[in-house]
Amino acid sequence: MRLAQFIDEQIFYRLPTGVYFFFHFLSLLVLFLRRVVFGGVLRRDKSKSHKEYNDTKQVHDTFDSPYQQNILMGLYKGKLTKMTYRQAREVSLRPLYKMIEDRLKKQKKLKVIEIGCGAGFNLILLHRKFGDRLQLYGMDYAGRRVQRAKEQLGGHANLHTGSITEQTKYGENEFDIVFSSHCLEQIPHYLPCAIREMARITKKDIMLMEPAFSLANPAQKLYLIVSDFVTVMKEVLEESDLKLRSIHPNAVSPNPLNKSGVFILEKA
Numbered sequence: 008m009r010l011a012q013f014i015d016e017q018i019f020y021r022l023p024t025g026v027y028f029f030f031h032f033l034s035l036l037v038l039f040l041r042r043v044v045f046g047g048v049l050r051r052d053k054s055k056s057h058k059e060y061n062d063t064k065q066v067h068d069t070f071d072s073p074y075q076q077n078i079l080m081g082l083y084k085g086k087l088t089k090m091t092y093r094q095a096r097e098v099s100l101r102p103l104y105k106m107i108e109d110r111l112k113k114q115k116k117l118k119v120i121e122i123g124c125g126a127g128f129n130l131i132l133l134h135r136k137f138g139d140r141l142q143l144y145g146m147d148y149a150g151r152r153v154q155r156a157k158e159q160l161g162g163h164a165n166l167h168t169g170s171i172t173e174q175t176k177y178g179e180n181e182f183d184i185v186f187s188s189h190c191l192e193q194i195p196h197y198l199p200c201a202i203r204e205m206a207r208i209t210k211k212d213i214m215l216m217e218p219a220f221s222l223a224n225p226a227q228k229l230y231l232i233v234s235d236f237v238t239v240m241k242e243v244l245e246e247s248d249l250k251l252r253s254i255h256p257n258a259v260s261p262n263p264l265n266k267s268g269v270f271i272l273e274k275a
């Protein structure tokens with residue numbers, strides 16, 4: 008176990024939620040100042056990030072592996088709470104389930120795509136819940152993860168390798184729902200391109216389950232800055248051609264510092 012992980016699990020997670028955030032705020036402040044003072048790079052390196060996600064160690068995991076039942080200390084409704092990876096994922100998908108259920112009242116089948124689908128865990132849950140009422144698609148720029156998703160989903164989803172920052176192979180207005188979960192956070196410097204492409208391929212609805220800087224506390228804000236994750240999601244969306252219908256915190260954030268928000272958008 009790494010020292011940082013040991014300190015986190017044995018000390019930080021035993022503290023009350025407010026104290027946890029206070030300590031993290033101080034340590035992130037030191038990190039932030041060190042980077043500013045020593046001129047470290049705050050910009051996320053796209054190729055490094057791609058390497059990390061395409062790494063074999065990152066893609067060995069399968070949806071039904073014991074790892075998914077490991078306990079983590081996430082944030083549930085603002086409080087540090089013990090949960091498994093699987094529980095965290097299921098709770099975090101609830102807003103998407105609700106959107107899909109609403110649309111299925113009016114339409115028998117829906118064509119849904121996840122941008123940055125990784126190894127396909129969200130798509131697996133969607134398939135288990137909605138069966139063939141959903142025609143599922145997923146895309147990710149890490150080919151190995153797409154391969155892993157294919158192995159796990161079989162013929163239940165159409166999966167492709169590609170970057171959402173460029174024009175994809177999908178047609179205009181092709182999907183009923185386009186969604187992402189902690190993918191756009193990785194591409195701060197290409198965010199407007201990604202939003203434009205998501206807007207092009209949806210008929211109407213988009214859901215982003217991504218960090219919400221505007222809803223974050225000071226420690227979470229510093230975490231997003233130091234990680235060079237997207238901090239201007241709301242502003243970029245407001246400047247896009249999409250209508251931002253609502254932003255609210257997601258009930259669960261598996262990483263307490265990476266505040267998950269739910270952005271609901273539609274094509275004007």
Ligand SMILES: C[S@@+](CC[C@H](N)C(=O)[O-])C[C@H]1O[C@@H](n2cnc3c(N)ncnc32)[C@H](O)[C@@H]1O
Pocket residue numbers: 060061122123124125126128129146147148149152169170171172187188189190191193194
């Ligand atoms: C934190 S993981 C989330 C994976 C999945 N959405 C989930 O919830 O399990 C972020 C994913 O976004 C993908 N990604 C990052 N930048 C991307 C881009 N420009 N186009 C497509 N996928 C991208 C990464 O390869 C990675 O699989």
